[in-house]
Amino acid sequence: MTSPASIRSPLALDAPPLLALEGLSIRFDMRDGQVHAVSDIDLSVKPGEVFALVGESGSGKSVTALSIMGLLPTPPAIVSGSIRFEGQDLTTLRNRAMSKIRGKEIGMVFQDPMSSLNPVHTVGKQIGESLRLHFGMNRRDAHGRAIELLDRVGIPDAASRASDHPHEFSGGMRQRAVIAMALACDPKLLIADEPTTALDVTVQSQIVQLIRDLQQERHMAVIWITHDLGVVAEIADRVAVMYGGRVMEQGSASDVYAATRHPYTSGLLRAIPGIDRSTATKLAEIPGTPTTIFAPLTACAFHHRCPMTEPGCTSSVPELMATDRPGHESSCIHHEELAAAGNIWLDDASTIQPDRSRSDDRVIVTVEDLKVHFPIRRRSGRARGTVRAVDGVNLEIHTGRTLGVVGESGCGKTTLGRTLVGLIEPTAGSIRVDGSDDDTHRTIQMIFQDPFSSMNPGMRVRDVIEEPLRILSMGSSGERESRVAELLEMVGLPTDAAERYPHEFSGGQRQRIAIARALAADPQVIVCDEPVSALDVSVQAQIVNLLRDIQDTHGLAFLFIAHDLAVVRHISDEVAVMYLGQIVERSSRDDLYREPLHPYTKALLAAVPVPDPSVSHSAAPLRGDLPSPSNPPSGCRFHTRCPVAVPGMCDTQPPPLLEVSSERWVACHLVGSDQPHKRPQTGGEQS
Amino acid sequence: MKRLDLSKLGQYVIVIIVAVTLNFALPRLMPGNPLALIAGVDVGLLTAEERAQIIEDVGLNEPILNQYADYWVSIATGDLGQSYRSGRPIKDIIAERLPWTLLLAGGALIISSFFGIILGAISAWRRGGKADVPLLTGMIALQSLPSFWLGMLLISVFAVNLGLLPSFGAISPAANYEGWEYFKDVLEHAILPIVTLSVLSTPGVYLTMRYSMLEVLGEDFIRTARAKGASERRVLFGHVTRNAIAPVVTFLAIRFAFSFGGAVIIETVFSYPGLGRLVFEAVSGRDFPVMQASFLVFTAAVLIANLIADLLYPILDPRTRAA
Incomplete structure (x- = not known):
């Protein structure tokens, strides 16, 4: 066991740590072998600080959190080392003693607010449960306190909402309720495990702000577990970066971001398509994928993927070492070179990503006044309303170019994509595909979000890729076989992958298979529906770069749907912002990001977390959640959340989508109203 | 709010109608004389007069729609007919069992x-x-x-x-x-x-x-x-x-x-x-x-x-x- 990190950290000298993990290892003994989830880590959290644990899937961050709470199932989990909370070793406590600490001394917020509340109990009762358990409060007092807590976390009309069931709350509201529940007993430590990952960016910024406020108000320590370096920069005092069950680097947030001393951290930071970084170069890729550790480590966990690996990296497991900056530690034996050299993930000439010219493109898909409405059915099947998922959308897709579509979940972007491919029948309006009299399926193909569930697990990769060809009766079986080999090579997979099954591949590799499948029939347009959001950051960059390459070589048109504005910015030429089924702003990428015009676009951009702790963080730009698309607000649909809405105008008249300047369309009463040359976009106004 | 969905009730009504109609139609669709339903295998032993009498009694000579309507009326009033074997009202037998x-x-x-x-x-x-x-x-x-x-x-x-x-x-x-x-x-x-x-x-x-x-x-x-x-x-x-x-x-x-x-x-x-x-x-x-x-x-x-x-x-x- 190594000496605890806290002893070396000068910051820790003034206060004893609230929580200290010493030599913590967590192993899972499974039937078919061992998984070493966490290997001998030392971490400490001081009272009142926000400590971020950052890592990709399989890094061991969530397992670490669960072990602190004593929530790992044992067996199969085997925890060794110590977890000291206020000096007491939690690993030695029996379950009964541990349950007196859980919820009272340490509260926890989980990732998915949709599933982390019990559907059969009211929200108030679930919040009150902790109070009744730990403080022996009676039902009425607990209910009263639950209402106060709901009010504190920003639930409007808390007194009546406390009697509602979770399914009557929106996602953001549920996460607030979960936070209220975790804070009910005023814990000294709050563990937040990916608390904003399942939420929209606008709601995410509200939740980040809420937790930050609560943390300061109560002087509570927070362990914030996430894969998102952007959010971390907004909230963390100190950061530890984990990989393969080891701590790669830890230190103050500003040191880790600005004076990175580990190749993994710097690779991660460079792989993020920031909202303000140059789009002229490709994203830096970290080769390979995060792997599961099946045997005890004997080398640096990152050496497989590291550009600096040398024999010294594999001879032993490197421990955390002090760097040139106080309180900043790195486990890289090259940390001194890194301090001197700066960036090791060098951009070279081949990574230049040229901006595409518009001279030789042509319109391939024209969408006019497209409407897709779904009836809402009762359990009995009778309609009781209509969801206006897409409600009057006009757009054009050009060959060789990418149209990005962004918006919160529920804005209709996925429905739009699926309607284009023909998976959903439009209710009204037209989709014209230029120059193709044959099957639309051949011309427009789709890549789905989840590479795990979007592929039939019973089919070999070859059959998955070949299927579009067979459906469209293209080529002989020999031709199809060689086409599959060609496609696999194109997406960077070995040819022998054809005979294997999807479950043998990682998420990133599966998304490559999905790309190969989409390319098989030689389409002209590909609809990419959140193609990278289910992937790890280091893998995201690989897929984004691959998509760009394929687009350039094939002159493909992309409709790129995503909630991540930074990714959309990196890949798109033009961007459309959707709100409640309508496009509120559409313009070239650079214009939109440099100078957003619609208040909603402004709010979305302001909500994007910037992976730089030195940037000051404004208050959450938007309040509340997306209104229901079955009952959209009158007038401008955004007026209920708009900070500049003008009563009497915005809440009564729907603004048309007007071309306010060359190639810029905005649907807002307050934008371009003094422009003399405004004219409705071809294809009719939005209603 | 927790009242039963009306359309759900409609589904029950449909099931009842189908069941009663099937019950009415099946014996009439079966091969042979519907008399067999009432008299069973003994139908062959009856004289022509006895048959006519039974048909008259049970209303089998009436138009099919009238028979159908009568069937509903009798079910609604709880009259399930009589057992051929014991001659007792079936309602009573079921109430007993x-x-x-x-x-x-x-x-x-x-x-x-x-x-x-x-x-x-x-x-x-x-x-x-x-x-x-x-x-x-x-x-x-x-x-x-x-x-x-x-x-x-x-x-x-x-x-x-x-x-x-x-x-x-x-x-x-x-x-x-x-x-x-x-x-x-x-x-x-x-x-x-x-x-x-x-x-x-x-x-x-x-x-x-x-x-x-x-x-x-x-x-x-x-x-x-x-x-x-x-x-x-x-x-x-x-x-x-x-x-x-x-x-x-x-x-x-x-x-x-x-x-x-x-x-x-x-x-x-x-x-x-x-x-x-x-x-x-x-x-x-x-x-x-x-x-x-x-x-x-x-x-x-x-x-x-x-x-x-x-x-x-x-x-x-x-x-x-x-x-």
Whole structure:
């Protein structure tokens, strides 16, 4: 066991740590072998600080959190080392003693607010449960306190909402309720495990702000577990970066971001398509994928993927070492070179990503006044309303170019994509595909979000890729076989992958298979529906770069749907912002990001977390959640959340989508109203 | 708000109409003379005058739509016709038999849900543990027992060999017990058939409960409850059970309705004077009017059981409440 990190950290000298993990290892003994989830880590959290644990899937961050709470199932989990909370070793406590600490001394917020509340109990009762358990409060007092807590976390009309069931709350509201529940007993430590990952960016910024406020108000320590370096920069005092069950680097947030001393951290930071970084170069890729550790480590966990690996990296497991900056530690034996050299993930000439010219493109898909409405059915099947998922959308897709579509979940972007491919029948309006009299399926193909569930697990990769060809009766079986080999090579997979099954591949590799499948029939347009959001950051960059390459070589048109504005910015030429089924702003990428015009676009951009702790963080730009698309607000649909809405105008008249300047369309009463040359976009106004 | 959805009620009405219409149409579609329905195999022995008389009596000479309308009227007024064999009103026969079947089916429902739910919960709570593996294997074995065999086995052990319990009937004939003695007599006669039915129903309840619990135990909100500091006991009773029980209730409702049909074999084995035995007697005696009426009662039982499940579900799972 190594000496605890806290002893070396000068910051820790003034206060004893609230929580200290010493030599913590967590192993899972499974039937078919061992998984070493966490290997001998030392971490400490001081009272009142926000400590971020950052890592990709399989890094061991969530397992670490669960072990602190004593929530790992044992067996199969085997925890060794110590977890000291206020000096007491939690690993030695029996379950009964541990349950007196859980919820009272340490509260926890989980990732998915949709599933982390019990559907059969009211929200108030679930919040009150902790109070009744730990403080022996009676039902009425607990209910009263639950209402106060709901009010504190920003639930409007808390007194009546406390009697509602979770399914009557929106996602953001549920996460607030979960936070209220975790804070009910005023814990000294709050563990937040990916608390904003399942939420929209606008709601995410509200939740980040809420937790930050609560943390300061109560002087509570927070362990914030996430894969998102952007959010971390907004909230963390100190950061530890984990990989393969080891701590790669830890230190103050500003040191880790600005004076990175580990190749993994710097690779991660460079792989993020920031909202303000140059789009002229490709994203830096970290080769390979995060792997599961099946045997005890004997080398640096990152050496497989590291550009600096040398024999010294594999001879032993490197421990955390002090760097040139106080309180900043790195486990890289090259940390001194890194301090001197700066960036090791060098951009070279081949990574230049040229901006595409518009001279030789042509319109391939024209969408006019497209409407897709779904009836809402009762359990009995009778309609009781209509969801206006897409409600009057006009757009054009050009060959060789990418149209990005962004918006919160529920804005209709996925429905739009699926309607284009023909998976959903439009209710009204037209989709014209230029120059193709044959099957639309051949011309427009789709890549789905989840590479795990979007592929039939019973089919070999070859059959998955070949299927579009067979459906469209293209080529002989020999031709199809060689086409599959060609496609696999194109997406960077070995040819022998054809005979294997999807479950043998990682998420990133599966998304490559999905790309190969989409390319098989030689389409002209590909609809990419959140193609990278289910992937790890280091893998995201690989897929984004691959998509760009394929687009350039094939002159493909992309409709790129995503909630991540930074990714959309990196890949798109033009961007459309959707709100409640309508496009509120559409313009070239650079214009939109440099100078957003619609208040909603402004709010979305302001909500994007910037992976730089030195940037000051404004208050959450938007309040509340997306209104229901079955009952959209009158007038401008955004007026209920708009900070500049003008009563009497915005809440009564729907603004048309007007071309306010060359190639810029905005649907807002307050934008371009003094422009003399405004004219409705071809294809009719939005209603 | 928790009123039953009107359109749901409409579905029940449709099922009733279809069932009654089928019941009306089937005998008329069957080959041969509909007379056979009333007179059974003896139809060939009747003289032409007797036939004409019966046709006249039952109204078979009227237009088909009138017959259909009359059929509805008679069902609505509770007139189910007369048994060809005994000549008694079928309404009276069913009224006499139904309580015995309800006693068996109800008793079995209570016993099998009690054991099924508790054992299923124990099994799932410690999945793969000391209790789970033998319970699971045992239940699957029980499920595959033929009901008549189990009934006969119980009779031979408890009635014949040990002589503890009566082997047939619902009450001791000609004993004329009253009060407590009567109750005891009824109970003694009901024990073996109820045990047989219960043993056959329990595995289904157990398996449904076990599966449903395992599903709920894997949910995120169970982890949330533990993170709140809830004890294992509280997690089990406060969070798991109520979520897990809803699918079991649906299963029980269906099971209850089907135990009416299952009673045919059990009641025959135990010579128990319930509806099932009535059906058996009607089939062996070609007493078509009685078979038809029993069919209607079975349909009604299925519908009522479903209705109860539909009414209970929103109470157990707030997500299914109409907004």
